[in-house]
Amino acid sequence: MKIEQIYTGCLAQGAYYITSNGEAAIIDPLREVQPYLDRLERDNVKLKYIFETHFHADFVSGHLDLSKATGAPIVYGPTAQPEFEAVIATDGQEFQIGTIKIKVLHTPGHTMESATFLLLDEKGKEYAIFSGDTLFIGDVGRPDLAQKAAHMTQEQLAATLYHSLRDKIMTLPDEVIVYPAHGAGSACGKNMSKETVSTIGNQKATNYALRANMTEAEFIKEVTDGLLPPPAYFGMNVAMNKQGYESFENVLNQGMVAIPVADFEAIADESGALILDTRKNAVFAKGFIPQSINIGIEGDFAPWVGALIADVRQPIILVTEIDQEEETVTRLSRVGFDNILGHLDGGFEAWKKAGKEIDTVHRITADEFANEVNIGENTIIDVRKESEYAAEHVEDAYSKPLAYINDWIKDINPKEPFYLHCAGGYRSMIAASILQARGFRNFTEIEGGFNAIAKTSIPKTDFVCQSKTLNT
Incomplete structure (x- = not known):
C-alpha cells in the first residue's frame, strides 16, 4: 500500500x-x-x-x-x-x-x-x-x-x-x-x-x-x-462540479491560441473580454496595456482571480511572460475560468514594439514615501487583510482589504490624492490596476508594501479605531 x-x-x-x-x-x-x-x-x-x-x-x-x-x-x-x-x-x-x-x-x-x-x-x-x-x-x-x-x-x-x-x-x-x-x-x-x-x-x-x-x-x-x-x-464551481464542464483539453487548446497584436484590440472590444496581465507587479508597473488587470501568476493567482473577477463565464484574454501561457490557462481552469479566448502573441514586448499605447502605475519606494508623507494629513489605504492591519499598520491608515475593493472603491474621491500599499506589492498592484481601469489616477502605490515601510521611520501602531471610515 x-x-x-x-x-x-x-x-x-x-x-x-x-x-x-x-x-x-x-x-x-x-x-x-x-x-x-x-x-x-x-x-x-x-x-x-x-x-x-x-x-x-x-x-x-x-x-x-x-x-x-x-x-x-x-x-x-x-x-x-x-x-x-x-x-x-x-x-x-x-x-x-x-x-x-x-x-x-x-x-x-x-x-x-x-x-x-x-x-x-x-x-x-x-x-x-x-x-x-x-x-x-x-x-x-x-x-x-x-x-x-x-x-x-x-x-x-x-x-x-x-x-x-x-x-x-x-x-x-x-x-x-x-x-x-x-x-x-x-x-x-x-x-x-x-x-x-x-x-x-x-x-x-x-x-x-x-x-x-x-x-x-x-x-x-x-x-x-x-x-x-x-x-x-x-x-459557480459547485455547479460545474455537480453538473459537468468543458473538457480541460478544449479549454487549454483555446487558451493557447496566439492573438496577433493587430487583432488584439478588436477581439477584446468585440468580446467584452477582460485583459488579464499575469506578469510580476514590478514589471507591470513600468508598462502595460491600458485597462488591463494585473494578477501575478507567482502569487495566489487563481484564488484572487476567483475573488475579484467572480463570474467564471467572463471572457478573458491573457498577457503573460513568454512560455507561461499554458501554466496560466491551467490555473484559471482549476477555478472554473474556461472562457479564455487566447493570449497576446509575443506578450507585452510585442505590443510595445508595435508602438501601441502603454500605461504605467505611479510607484514610489518606501523611503520616498517616508520623505513625502504627512501622517494625519495624507490619506493612506492599506489593502491587506483586516488581521494583518490589526497586528500593525501605518498610523492613521485606512483598512480597505483588496477582497472588498468592489465595495469600497465607490467611496474614493477621484480628485483627492492617496497612497496605496499591501504587505509586499502583490495585492496593492492588483488594486492599482483595478483603480486605473476604472478611471482613478489620483494615487501612488508603495513598492515593497508594509514590509518595506516597517523599516522606515514612519509611525506605526496596532491601535484600531473602529469608527474610522474612508472619506476621501
Missing part, C-alpha cells in the same frame, strides 16, 4: 493517490488529469475508483475527465445528486482497492453530501481518513456554503457537523492519520494550519473544534464566528 498527497500550494488543496497490489484510487483530483494518467502508466496500475469528498466550491475537480479517460467510476457519499453517472455510496459501504479497503463515512455539515473516506489496511485496521472539508488540521469546514442547497441555516449545518465529527471521526483510534482536502490559505475554513497531515489524537488535543466536553451550542458559536463572506465564484 502506498499513499501520496499531491498538494497544490496556490490552491492550498490536497489530492490523494493510493495504490495497492496493482490497483489505484484517486481522491479529489485536480482539473488537469494528464499527470495522473502518466503516473498510473508509470506505476503500471489500474485506476479502480475516483472518490469525491463533496461538491467542491473552491476548485473544479478532474473527476469527469479522469473517469472518461480511465473508465473508473466516480464515487460520492450519501445524498449526493450529480447530474452525471456516479456511484452514490451508502454510509459504511466499503470499496476494495488491491488488498485494502475504503470505507465511506457520511459526515454532513460542511455540505450535506460530504463524506470522509476511511482507509482500512491489509489487515482491516483503521489506518487513515481522507476528510475532505469536514476536518482540517486545526479547523473544520465552514458550515455556511451549502445553506441554499440544503435549505438550512449555517447554525443548523454547524450542528450537523458537530455530530458528524463526534459520532464518526472522533470515535476513531487516536493513531489514525488525517489527510484533509485543504491547508492554510484556503477560504473553505478560517483557522487552518500550515501542516497538511496530522492524526486524530493530535487534532483532539489541538483543534479548537474538537475540544473535549465542547457542547453543541459552543461549537456552533465558535465555528460560525468570524466567517468572512465566501468568494463569489464558489457557487
